Amino acid sequence: MGGLLDYLPGESIIHRLNPLVKLILSFGLCVSCFLSDSIIFVLSVIVINILLSMMARVFARTLLVFLSLIKFSTLLFIIQILCVRQGEILLNLPLGLYITDKGLMFSLLFISRLIAAAMPLSLTLSVTRVVDIANVLVSKLRLPYKYAFALTAAIRFIPLFSSEMAGIMEAQTARGVDFETKNFLKKIRLLLPLCAPLLISSVRKVEGSAISAELRGFNLRGGSSGYKQYPFKAVDYSALCLCAALVVVSVML
Amino acid sequence: MLRLDGVHFSYNTEGQGIQDVSFELKSGEFAAIIGENGAGKSTICRLCNGLLKPSSGTVTVAGFDTSNAKTSRIARDVGFLFQNPDRQLCQSTVREEIMFGMGFAGVSEAEERCSEMLELFGLDGKKEPFGLSRGERQLVALASVLAREPGLMILDEPTTGLDYMECTRIMDHITRLNENGTTVLMVSHDMEVVLDYAHRGLVLSGGRLIGDGSVHDIMRDAALLSKASLLPAQIPALAVAIGGRFIDIDRADDMASIVEAEANALAGDSRGEF
Amino acid sequence: MININGLTFRYVGANADALTDINLRIPDGDFVGIIGPSGAGKTTLTRAINGLVPHHYKGDYYGEVLVDGKDTLKHTPDQLAVSVGSVFQDIESQLVSEIVEDEVLFGLENFSVSSGEIESQMEWALNAAGIPGLRNREIRSLSGGQKQKVAIASIIALRPKIIVLDEPTGELDPLASRRIFETLRELNTQFGVTVVVVEQKIMLLCEFARRLAVLSSVGLAIEGSVTDVLRHIDVLEATGVNIPRVATLAGLLRKKSLFFGEPPINVLGAKAMIENCLRGENTCLD
Numbered sequence: 001m002g003g004l005l006d007y008l009p010g011e012s013i014i015h016r017l018n019p020l021v022k023l024i025l026s027f028g029l030c031v032s033c034f035l036s037d038s039i040i041f042v043l044s045v046i047v048i049n050i051l052l053s054m055m056a057r058v059f060a061r062t063l064l065v066f067l068s069l070i071k072f073s074t075l076l077f078i079i080q081i082l083c084v085r086q087g088e089i090l091l092n093l094p095l096g097l098y099i100t101d102k103g104l105m106f107s108l109l110f111i112s113r114l115i116a117a118a119m120p121l122s123l124t125l126s127v128t129r130v131v132d133i134a135n136v137l138v139s140k141l142r143l144p145y146k147y148a149f150a151l152t153a154a155i156r157f158i159p160l161f162s163s164e165m166a167g168i169m170e171a172q173t174a175r176g177v178d179f180e181t182k183n184f185l186k187k188i189r190l191l192l193p194l195c196a197p198l199l200i201s202s203v204r205k206v207e208g209s210a211i212s213a214e215l216r217g218f219n220l221r222g223g224s225s226g227y228k229q230y231p232f233k234a235v236d237y238s239a240l241c242l243c244a245a246l247v248v249v250s251v252m253l
Numbered sequence: 254m255l256r257l258d259g260v261h262f263s264y265n266t267e268g269q270g271i272q273d274v275s276f277e278l279k280s281g282e283f284a285a286i287i288g289e290n291g292a293g294k295s296t297i298c299r300l301c302n303g304l305l306k307p308s309s310g311t312v313t314v315a316g317f318d319t320s321n322a323k324t325s326r327i328a329r330d331v332g333f334l335f336q337n338p339d340r341q342l343c344q345s346t347v348r349e350e351i352m353f354g355m356g357f358a359g360v361s362e363a364e365e366r367c368s369e370m371l372e373l374f375g376l377d378g379k380k381e382p383f384g385l386s387r388g389e390r391q392l393v394a395l396a397s398v399l400a401r402e403p404g405l406m407i408l409d410e411p412t413t414g415l416d417y418m419e420c421t422r423i424m425d426h427i428t429r430l431n432e433n434g435t436t437v438l439m440v441s442h443d444m445e446v447v448l449d450y451a452h453r454g455l456v457l458s459g460g461r462l463i464g465d466g467s468v469h470d471i472m473r474d475a476a477l478l479s480k481a482s483l484l485p486a487q488i489p490a491l492a493v494a495i496g497g498r499f500i501d502i503d504r505a506d507d508m509a510s511i512v513e514a515e516a517n518a519l520a521g522d523s524r525g526e527f
Numbered sequence: 528m529i530n531i532n533g534l535t536f537r538y539v540g541a542n543a544d545a546l547t548d549i550n551l552r553i554p555d556g557d558f559v560g561i562i563g564p565s566g567a568g569k570t571t572l573t574r575a576i577n578g579l580v581p582h583h584y585k586g587d588y589y590g591e592v593l594v595d596g597k598d599t600l601k602h603t604p605d606q607l608a609v610s611v612g613s614v615f616q617d618i619e620s621q622l623v624s625e626i627v628e629d630e631v632l633f634g635l636e637n638f639s640v641s642s643g644e645i646e647s648q649m650e651w652a653l654n655a656a657g658i659p660g661l662r663n664r665e666i667r668s669l670s671g672g673q674k675q676k677v678a679i680a681s682i683i684a685l686r687p688k689i690i691v692l693d694e695p696t697g698e699l700d701p702l703a704s705r706r707i708f709e710t711l712r713e714l715n716t717q718f719g720v721t722v723v724v725v726e727q728k729i730m731l732l733c734e735f736a737r738r739l740a741v742l743s744s745v746g747l748a749i750e751g752s753v754t755d756v757l758r759h760i761d762v763l764e765a766t767g768v769n770i771p772r773v774a775t776l777a778g779l780l781r782k783k784s785l786f787f788g789e790p791p792i793n794v795l796g797a798k799a800m801i802e803n804c805l806r807g808e809n810t811c812l813d
Contacts, residue, residue: 007625131629153623159667160619164340170304171340174333175354175398178325193343200383201339208620215577215613216681217605217637227636227645290671290700386565414697416565416727417769442700445772482702487730487772490794495801505772509779512804516785519805 005125012127013235014056019132020140021236026120028243032250033116039105041253042112048246049119056127065122066115073111080107130155136230145221153209157202164201168194254280254405254436255301260310262296269293271300271460273310280404283428283437285447285468288457289482294440297457298409301438303327315404332403336410338387338394347371347385347393348378354397370396374426388419395423399430406430408439412446424450448472448486448503456481469503529553529576529689529723533590536571536580545571547746548590553723555688558715560732560753561725563742564767569725572742573693576723577613578604595688609638612682616694618674622681627653627661627669631681638685652684655718657710672703676710683714689721690714696728704728708735729769733757733792741766757790773797780804 009015014022029049033042053062080103082093087102134148172194173179181187255278263270271293278284286294299305300312303319312319315330335341344350351370355363371378374396382393391411398406408427412420420443428450431437441447447454447468454471456464458481464471471477472489484490488508492499498515502508531551537544546568553559563569574580578599581588592599595610615621624630631649640648653659656679666674675695682690692711696704708731714720726732732739732753739756741748743766749756756763760778763770770778773791777800780786785804791797 129625131625149623152625156623156625167337168340168343170299171333171335172343173324174302174304174328174335175341176325176328176356178323180323180325196345196383197339197343205617205620208615208617209623211579211583212613212615212621213623213633214583215579215604215608216634216685217608220605220639221637222639227632227642289702388565416563416767417729418564418767420769444701445769482700484701487794487797488776491773491776491797491801494794494798499801505776506779508776508801509783509785512780512785512801513783516804516807519807 005122007129008058008061008126010057010127012056014052015127016235017239018230018232018236019128019136020230021232021239022124022128023133023136025239025243026124028247029120030117032247033113035247036250036253037109038253039109039112041250042109042116045116045246046112046119049116049123053123053126056123058123058126061126062119062123065119069115069118073114076114077107077111080110132228132230135226135228139226139230149213149218157205157209160205161198161202164205165194165198168197254278254282254315255438256311256313257297257300258311258313260300260307260312262300262305262308269296269460270308271296271457274460274462275310276455276462276465278405278436278438280436281431281434282453283431283451284439284453284455285451286438286440286455286457287442287444287447287471287481287483292457292481293460294457295409296460298333298407298438298440301405301407302331302333304333329401330404332398332401332406334391334395334398334406334408334411336413338390339383341394341397342382342390345381346378347376347380347382350382350393351378351397351400355400366400370400386419388415388422391415391419391423392426395426399426403435405436405438408437408441410440410442412441412443420446444472444484444486448489456483458482469501472503473500528555528593528595529721530593531572531575531590532592534575534592535589536568536575536586538571538584538586541586544568545586546575549742549747551740551747551750553689553721555721556715556719558712558722558735558737559724560736560739561723561742562727562729562732562739562768563748564744567742567744567766569742570693573613573691573723573725575599576689576691577611578602578607579613608634608687609685610687611689611691612685612687614675614678614682614690614692614695616697618671618678618698621678622666622674625665625667627658627664627666627677627680630666630677631684634681634685648684648686652680655683655710655714656680657706657713670703672699672706675699675703675707679707679710679714683718683720687720689723692722692724692726694725694727696726696731704731711735727769730771730793733771733774741768743767753792754789757792773800776800 029045033045036042050062053059081099082097084100084103084106087100089098090101090104091099130152134152137143138145138148169179177190179187179190258275260274261272269291274297286297288294296305300307301314303322303324306320314327317327319327342350344353348367351367352363355366374392376393376396382390411423424446427437439451451468454466454468455462456471456477463480464477472485473493478485488505489503492502498511499508502511531549534546534549535544536546561569561572571580574584575592576594582604594607597607597610599607622630623633631652635645635648653662656676658673658676658680661673666677696707711722711724712735715722736753738751739753740750741756741763748766749759749762757774760770773794776797777786777790786800791800
């Protein structure tokens with residue numbers, strides 16, 4: 001399905017980076033644009049994001065993410081710009097509202113930071129399998145396995161639940177329920193009773209999953225029983241150096 | 254009652270679409286769609302009540318062209334029973350469930366009709382649907398669909414997950430319904446159920462209709478069935494294997510009678526040769 | 528070896544026994560099919576074998592179950608898991624990974640199998656389940672039958688002596704169901720795994736299993752070799768389970784005193800049966 005956070009298989013250099021390095025890298029990108037007050041710097045972080053996504057050959061996805069972030073940010077931008085009262089007035093609006101130079105700069109910086117910080121997250125999830133992230137959190141950062149498993153299970157269940165919900169709505173449509181109605185309140189009223197079957201089937205699925213995991217020794221697992229190894233390679237170290245450099249630059253600017 | 258004309262359908266993402274499917278069900282027919290998983294059986298069912306709209310071609314059902322009619326409107330005249338009753342049930346008692354089924358059909362004497370259905374299906378109206386067994390839940394789902402007396406009933410694997418007695422109970426209800434004039438279109442994997450209950454078979458493979466005829470004939474067409482990755486029901490397969498006077502037999506007791514007659518004739522002949 | 532002695536179990540809050548005084552002995556290397564109407568306790572019986580009853584599902588428990596010499600009361604399900612593997616009907620929810628390889632790894636890692644052995648166990652399991660080519664596939668891209676084989680592979684990777692399956696073909700079409708049973712037969716004959724399978728598809732059970740156990744709501748109705756059980760059509764009818772039509776035919780011919788041999792389990796056997804009847808070779812085998 002077309003989720004914006006699904007894994008996109010690939011063999012690019014970005015795909016082959018150590019999952020932990022990818023996490024650190026995206027964290028570094030996020031942090032650096034909050035450390036820096038320069039809008040030029042933040043905008044270049046966005047460019048770096050786009051370049052990275054081109055290297056990973058997931059540019060189409062990144063563009064979609066970028067556009068939906070722009071849509072969302074526009075709304076925030078408008079609210080933000082009207083709320084800042086300091087600085088010189090650039091434009092007077094009715095209802096006693098006005099736009100100031102400080103407000104403009106601040107809001108621009110704010111939404112570019114938001115975009116620049118959200119993009120690495122989407123990129124990382126697009127080029128890394130969740131199970132690899134979980135494994136590396138367990139083996140390198142000593143995260144208890146149970147939490148890592150909960151993370152992967154939750155992500156695996158999302159499509160199952162959504163297909164279950166689609167199935168339930170289909171079954172109700174076949175009974176004559178009119179979900180095509182434009183009346184929002186009426187739609188909510190029609191959807192509400194469907195929570196029961198969805199909840200019951202979800203609980204059943206989670207229960208089944210838990211039992212199946214228990215019967216395969218889930219409770220016996222120790223921190224060190226991971227089979228897959230995630231060694232750091234030269235390219236990982238260089239990526240980390242670049243990341244560190246970026247953060248240092250952000251502090252200076 | 255139901256007519257598909259050169260219907261094509263393809264999914265955007267995954268899943269088997271269907272290509273150039275045409276058939277017509279007359280009022281009162283009992284047809285079964287057979288084919289392996291992914292052959293497009295469920296897709297056809299969903300096209301027939303408007304849950305899916307054809308990419309090209311037309312589906313006409315109960316006087317509606319499904320491309321132009323609201324699914325919720327078609328649903329008043331076309332009943333649909335799913336494999337999994339839990340997706341259909343959403344009320345807190347069996348009685349409410351059956352009333353809910355009728356609520357959208359504008360049946361005025363609903364209360365009375367509801368009580369009739371409860372009695373007919375041997376259900377307790379005060380019970381919670383989700384506390385019942387799988388077979389009983391399927392019965393409740395069926396009762397709630399049948400309560401508004403649809404002219405066409407579509408059943409998507411109605412007996413999967415049920416035990417033999419539950420399966421017989423559901424199918425007996427459907428047979429009675431069919432005898433009273435309701436048209437039935439059923440998807441089933443169980444060739445014995447198809448043989449015992451349906452009259453007409455529609456064989457689907459890779460999204461195409463590759464066979465359409467009486468169930469009796471289809472069960473004898475080994476080439477057709479193997480093309481659809483299916484195996485015939487046991488007694489027809491046996492009838493074909495033996496041939497001769499047995500060839501038209503579909504049921505075990507008929508076959509036993511013929512064996513008896515033949516054996517007696519041979520004993521009378523006292524030569525004991527087959 | 529599974530030894531069930533006088534097992535009676537009632538779930539907490541239930542007002543009737545799920546299992547009543549069950550006595551069943553399943554020797555190593557057997558292939559047993561369990562059939563019965565819903566509510567007869569088939570699933571509960573599988574849970575009693577893998578230890579979910581009484582460790583996960585609590586209730587009143589009488590009698591004893593010995594699996595591979597271990598008393599299931601004294602061993603937790605994960606301790607029993609090295610002896611008995613479990614496969615369920617709901618294909619989606621029993622799989623925990625995105626990639627086939629990870630699914631098989633899950634159990635192996637949990638049981639701390641050494642990394643040297645993991646590779647060979649994994650290859651063996653994928654081969655034995657008949658899916659060596661699927662190792663790197665995404666699970667959601669597979670068909671239902673393939674997914675169920677992944678579940679089987681991930682279970683047998685732990686090399687249990689026994690595998691218990693609860694309606695493994697419930698969601699599959701006839702051909703895919705058959706393929707699952709062919710895989711089970713392979714596991715049983717080639718690798719000596721004891722197979723216990725609950726199934727509604729009686730015709731598959733009769734063809735593939737060696738023994739049948741028929742559960743009814745009041746206990747074990749009948750148990751024995753497939754042909755022995757098929758001889759007792761009346762018991763099967765009273766229990767309310769389906770009967771293969773060829774076995775029904777054999778029963779009718781027996782009533783007419785035309786056939787006394789072993790009831791056939793498939794069409795080929797039925798053809799031979801009728802030919803025998805017509806040749807007058809109905810010598811009493813009882």
